[in-house]
Amino acid sequence: MLDKHGIAKRIAQELQDGWYVNLGIGIPTLVANYVPDDIAVEFQSENGILGMGNFPYEGEEDADLINAGKQTVTLKPGAVLFDSATSFAMIRGRHVQLTVLGAMEVSETGDIANWKIPGKMVKGMGGAMDLVASAENIIVAMMHTSKSGESKLLPQCSLPLTGVGCVKRIVTNLAVLEVTGEGFVLIERAPGVTVAEIEAATAGKLIVTGDIPEMNI
Amino acid sequence: MLDKHGIAKRIAQELQDGWYVNLGIGIPTLVANYVPDDIAVEFQSENGILGMGNFPYEGEEDADLINAGKQTVTLKPGAVLFDSATSFAMIRGRHVQLTVLGAMEVSETGDIANWKIPGKMVKGMGGAMDLVASAENIIVAMMHTSKSGESKLLPQCSLPLTGVGCVKRIVTNLAVLEVTGEGFVLIERAPGVTVAEIEAATAGKLIVTGDIPEMNI
């Protein structure tokens, strides 16, 4: 089974040379730590950065330089700053090749719910609806089940949707899955996790064809 | 009767302090020479300048600094350069208070035709359709009649339209007229021109109420 760093590490393997990538808050942010040295990717932060760098050293933090998670950051050489309308022009115009974000629920058909729980305080969707409606590739990074043990991979979402039919791939603590029109296709198992365990943790239709390899991370 | 410089001079009297102004090619360009010293106006050139200055001195011309008429220009202190999408955001968003442009025909209801003569080579509308559809104030600067002596102020335009019901004011070599839904309201006569002469040169409905003063230029 993977921890959140393991999930991030596995997602980093999906990155391709030359891609621009938007990482959501939480586990997705950790993906930045595991980019292979031999590929070039640039991180887009929707508040207006392309070429986001590391967190700053103490004393070098700048209130005028934050990422979309409101964390202080730095810029890499060749970085660019821009306004919010331009930022979402990049996103909506499909210039960002990959979006990685968390989810509360994903459906068999790629619907995603990650912004609202009825009866609870709603904080808002931020940029998530624009990102999921636009990105060519969306990878969801999440735990396979909720804290109370319920599956987050469902026949259909029970929570209000963030986007419809948009998730292409899911990486959880248990598995890598592809989202097709037919159901969740199991691609890889996390180290030490059996297909039966994944089946038990998946409420939506799981498609298992042949031998499922263990992740190589 | 006014020459083209006189028309420009009269239009300059319409300028108000604090206005941003777009001047079309031809007579309108001359308006820049007659701005009263005690009002501040800035000229917008739709190819991407705000704060356009004079023509350059010989040897100081720059191929990378032209106006919408493709003439070499200079910048005033406080000028700004921008792209074409931003430029027309200013125009369409009604941030430019006045547009002055030429016309082949204007109708009683403020329709304007100035871009196309059927059977002749069509050069295109350039920015004219955006300007006339958007500007709060549009002043047409033109000769009252064509070279062959026909009136350019008509009951309705015979040429393909550039815009509908948008012209507010017309300054010609003979008169200043306001365009209302009812017809052309005569406001001022050019020096030495009689009401009868203006009537004779106006094919559309001309409204003459009371004494019509002579222009003070």
Added chain:
Amino acid sequence: MDRIADEHRKTMNKIVNNAQEAIADIHDGMTLMLGGFGLCGIPENAIAALVKSGVKELTCISNNAGVDDFGLGLLLQQKQIKKMISSYVGENAEFERQLLNGELEVDLIPQGSLAERCRAGGAGIPAFYTPAGYGTEVGEGKEVRVFDGKPHILETALKADFAIVKAWKGDRLGNLIYKGTARNFNPPMAMAGRVTIAEVEHLVEPGELDPNYIHTPGIFVQRIFEGKDYEKRIEQRTLRTR
């Protein structure tokens, strides 16, 4: 064009003395846009002046709602806001309390649609189609149209009685330059105010800002003043170990 740049000619001057003067004619019930992302790039001086003015029943269009004791949170504390139009309103307990008590209305808008709707308002585009929000609550009641096989919803432009933005440098013609990610929503909102007020850290002379690198052309700005005592609070101070 021989006389445009004569030296004895009057030039534009949009400078007002301070925040108080800039916001003096903002009345109860008006709609304001306020730039900023989180607490980054917010018009601190104008917000303080609004608190002091006591103006109320405001509709505030802003990506976020500040924190309890800073940014728009200060206006919330004084119950000056009737409605928030935002994309994300977390980190604010007073906000939550007012919302759950029905004292506050909230309209949540996807962040990209919010930015584009402001730009559209400023650019004279009354409406446009976007895929964001289709099939969700955001799309409910909105026209759906398919382009290239993909459903989109129609979103309309946003305008405000006053847009209030914060820039790094500006001149008396209203030309603005922002710094770092403090740019964010400020440029699209600057375009969409019937009156746009800019507060800047540094007011400079016309000509000091390079014409080629101005972010907000002065044509979009009606009033400008130099702010003071910027706190520029950091929400998440994240550091790297040496």
Added chain:
Amino acid sequence: MDRIADEHRKTMNKIVNNAQEAIADIHDGMTLMLGGFGLCGIPENAIAALVKSGVKELTCISNNAGVDDFGLGLLLQQKQIKKMISSYVGENAEFERQLLNGELEVDLIPQGSLAERCRAGGAGIPAFYTPAGYGTEVGEGKEVRVFDGKPHILETALKADFAIVKAWKGDRLGNLIYKGTARNFNPPMAMAGRVTIAEVEHLVEPGELDPNYIHTPGIFVQRIFEGKDYEKRIEQRTLRTR
């Protein structure tokens, strides 16, 4: 985020050797966008390479069509253009001849709509409403909708197989800065190419361009090269007497 900016990490590099290499996969029948206003800010090197390549049946989206012996006029001379999409196409006798002979199609679009349609194509906005062209030939056959009492027409986004732009400075990530009014249509078109090629007068190292003052972020650009022998012809040399 401790490892993003490691020095031994591979970084992006979009540099190609020259115009010929940049345009090598532009085929007959493709749609191109070409930046520039008149002869100002046009991609001279790429146009020369297109002439040399002999590629034909092109649809060219460009505000103007050059003059007889420069700019897009060079492609017209060789009859490489099937269709022009422009706002103004005067100053070109060969253009006129081909048009009157039915050898050339022309689609004339209001300049502001042209710029906005390119931006929309790049920004993922498939269509928007504008007042420009309502009640004229341009509006014929287009959906009309009234907003705020004023009729608008629906205009759709433009995209191109290749967008070709000309900038002053650029780096290998594709970040671009333009000079003077040579900016014009280049930024909105750079956004709208499926592949965007940038030719620059000066290719510089990443970090040399201030991140705060870049006009076209590199994300919009796929190929970049340093052009040479720029003629930068002036159409109307207007001077002031001393």
